[in-house]
Amino acid sequence: MTVDAPTTPRAPAEPAPRESHARRWRGPGWGFLAKLALMALVNAFGVMTLLSAFRVESWVVFSATLVLLLAADVVYFTRRSLPLKYLLPGLVFLLVFQVFIFGYTAYIAFTNYGTGHAGTQEQAVEAALIQGERRIEDSPTYPLSVVERVGELGFAVVDENGDVLVGSAEQPLEEARDAEVGSGGVPTEVPGWDVVPRTTVITDAELQEQIAGLRVAVSEDPNDGSIRTRDGSSGAVYESTLVWDAGAQTITDTTTGTVYTANDQGSFVAEDGSALPTGWYVNVGFENFFRLFTDPALAQTLLSVTVWTFAFATLSVVLPFALGLLLALIYNDARLKGRRFLRTLYILPYAFPAFMSALLFRGMFNAEFGVINDLFFFGANINWLGDPWLARAAVVWVNLWLTYPYYFLVCTGALQALPQDTLEAASIDGAGRTRQLRSIILPLVLVATAPLLISSFAFSFNNFTVIYMFNNGGPAIPGAPYALGATDILISAIYDISGVSGGAADYGLASALSILVFAVVGGISAIAFRQTRKLEEFQ
């Protein structure tokens, strides 16, 4: 093979030292100019991301961007690492949007991330204090102007001393030097900010809504409260009835005197057991994994989901393969005229987009109005989608329709590649047609298709689209938590549990289940790995 080309270093075509392509300038090289322009764009975007990550203090994004940007510049502006010049773009996407995501899934699986535990403790404290905010009785009102800076709204107020203070949702009040106060007593000019005219504030309903929701912290300490306004021309200090004590890790409700203490489950809990609605996420160790196996309602449902997943994946390989192989055997016959035409018609279901097929069958299997009951069962009212076993049969049927053409194509290819002389020799030796089929054709076809069968199994195992589009995994299993249904496979169960589509979210539990499915897929892949021995190709 040509791949096993020289491993010894090739003799340099030109005498060293050679300049890098990147720095060599031979007239107006379009390639070089294009690269320069692209790298300028990449650097601009990278620096922008760095600045913005720095501003919102997102250190993971900051460091990842920094590393990637440096790597890109080093790879494309030095003459080393030629292969990396070709690999880097794909590699960056692979690392960020696939490898990192796997790692992140594993991380989330060990936390209680979800509804009520969706941020850091700092964010949880802030959210709790905001929810408990009331206007302080007889607190002074300050003359106020609404100010704006590149899409960001803020307030400018005049305090008791006549000084102008300015701030926004992200930045607490601070003194604005050289600001001017107009005749109405409100700030009219604030350096660095545009004062929004009073008429605009009154007429723009959307702006009014934003202003009503805006709160500007008085200082860095969340206990000091914040400025809010009702009318856009005067502001008052709102303080939370809750007080945060960072040292003692407690939040005290000043109206009732209840003390909420931070616990290691990421919640603020009072002595009587009541808790504040906002918590933060913490590492919970293997708790999510234990819950999958020990929570009785969940474990039982998941067991049936798992069994069905294996059954669905197996049936989705065996039945279509059998049908496809049978059709391939029958129609791989030179005496038939119009084979190409027949083949095209046979594979039409495969060329029809899968998600639309599943939706189409969802309508066709409808119990009341569906065409299947109407035409093929003489108007009987068979509840295909509502009965667990009928729904399972129907979804296997749909998948059979969807995938048999794939195996038909693959098996036809394998049959046409069979060694003709072997078959001839067999027939001379007196082997009948069944004998040839059993002893020569089938083994050879199976050898050619076995790796495909294994990868199809792994694919069907996670075939979310067909299951979800056909019947949402329904009909629901009575008494099951998280709206799990009889045709749900593991991946659609994870979707239901995660709550990303609405409802209470439990990202931690969903990720823990994802990790287990990853392990199963990994196991299947290991078998495939050994079977296909693809590794041998690139030795």
Place this chain on the structure above:
Amino acid sequence: MTTTTEVAAGRATRAPEDRRAARRRRWLLEVGWKYLLAVVVIFYAIFPLVYVLSASLNPYGTLAASNALFSVIDVSNYAALGETRFWTWAGNTLLIGGIAAVGAVLMGAAAAYAFSRFRFSGRRAGLTGLLIIQMFPQALAFVAIFLMLLALGEVVPVLGLNSKIALICVYLGGALGVNTFLMYGFFNTVPIEIDESAKIDGATHAQIFWRLIIPLVTPILAVVALLAFIAAFGDYIIAKIVLVSEENWTLAVGMYQWVSNQLASNWGLFAAGAVIAAIPVLVLFLSLQRYIVGGLTAGSVKG
């Protein structure tokens, strides 16, 4: 004497008929029944497609009314698509699928070229790593994708939730793993002597890649592009969690909404949309069929 001649004459006239009848019987037994079976198989294969075409032409647009095949023919469902967001969704799908496909081809081809033509340290480890990574489906990690985009959106809004660019990036994240092997095998079939002679003539690596290799591997590029497009076209789970607002949806997300909400009344719309969306894919698939079969057997399945 006479009898024998009669018999002989009779046999002479009847024998070809007998043989023809026997041959016909044999033909029916060995070949003819295959045509009969083909009718059954074709009915099985294309009934749903004929049904959806008929439903799309039925002006009543309900599930119940669609059961009488081709009883009425009217294009009002197609016209009604204009009053929905169908064309916006179709445009989004085309845009997302198109860019994802082009990106997948470019990145996959560059990676395959590097693996096929250069010998560098970490090459085997890289190939093995890709082989392992591609076995883990991205869709299983959708929770992490959701949370990561949530966090990323606070820094760079264009890469956050509800952004088509973010969705394309997620799809491109899976591009290298799936496609590199498909292309790597194909790149290896292009003789390395071509590169070497070009190098002697003074061509740079970039020139060899763009001017020599790319034209020679066009078939596999077309297959990878089509497979990447179909993968983006058919993806529901990631598109659904990334694209929040209705005007950003793809066809899969939008059409699911039609059918799941009010199945009975939106059926005509769905059918018309399905016909419109399926025809380009069908045409592309059938015209590239020859190449696709090769690509499919190299390890990819319907998605």
